[in-house]
Amino acid sequence: MFNSKYSKTLTIVLIVIIVLIIGLLIFMGIDYYRKYYIAAGADDALGQFDDYVNNVQNNPPVNTTENNEIVENIEPNIDLNQVNNGQTGNNNSNNEDDAPEYKGYKMIGKIEIPKIDVEYPILAEATPEALELSICKLFGADPNEPGNMILVGHNFKDGTFFSNNKKLEDGDKIYITDLSGTRITYSIYQKYTTSSSDFDYAERDTEGKRELSLSTCTDDTLSRLIIWAKED
Numbered sequence: 001m002f003n004s005k006y007s008k009t010l011t012i013v014l015i016v017i018i019v020l021i022i023g024l025l026i027f028m029g030i031d032y033y034r035k036y037y038i039a040a041g042a043d044d045a046l047g048q049f050d051d052y053v054n055n056v057q058n059n060p061p062v063n064t065t066e067n068n069e070i071v072e073n074i075e076p077n078i079d080l081n082q083v084n085n086g087q088t089g090n091n092n093s094n095n096e097d098d099a100p101e102y103k104g105y106k107m108i109g110k111i112e113i114p115k116i117d118v119e120y121p122i123l124a125e126a127t128p129e130a131l132e133l134s135i136c137k138l139f140g141a142d143p144n145e146p147g148n149m150i151l152v153g154h155n156f157k158d159g160t161f162f163s164n165n166k167k168l169e170d171g172d173k174i175y176i177t178d179l180s181g182t183r184i185t186y187s188i189y190q191k192y193t194t195s196s197s198d199f200d201y202a203e204r205d206t207e208g209k210r211e212l213s214l215s216t217c218t219d220d221t222l223s224r225l226i227i228w229a230k231e232d
Contacts, residue, residue, distance in 0.1 A: 045102035109143030162216035186229035
């Protein structure tokens, strides 16, 4: 009698343990697949972005300030000041029309944070679907333009996207490459947590300087981790 009850109890315990192990393996498998999917997709997107930048750099637009006759031959009534403005500087807004796409979303730049092994394309829209794919621009200036560019990324607590932003410190470097191929270095100078409803950091005045604001959830998902960085 005693042995029979003991055997039943042991069997139940073993079944529970097996179910837990299977559940853990399934969870680990899903997590591994998601990380692999993100990494593979990001690598492909970065390759497209780099190809686009190389093409832009190898085929620069005609410098109309050196030869206005070219412009006059094409369109006699063209506004030269407008043309010159459109072909100098980073001019991300004009390049964005033919920018490379990743799964239907425009890529407007690339972010690199060597300390936490981050390298992802920057997507122009911060939709729920886009945030599952990469880092996204939420608000503010375009990449490497004067002003404050707000970038958001998920914290999956697995090393992808902004999961390890908590490890960053003042002085750590962030690199942003825009559609023209210009790569600018930014240094972190402030890190803090705030409520999810706080958006003051996005509207701060940079006095015409290039700055970044990185935003992600804290590990407990109850607050937001905000990082400020400015051009070196």
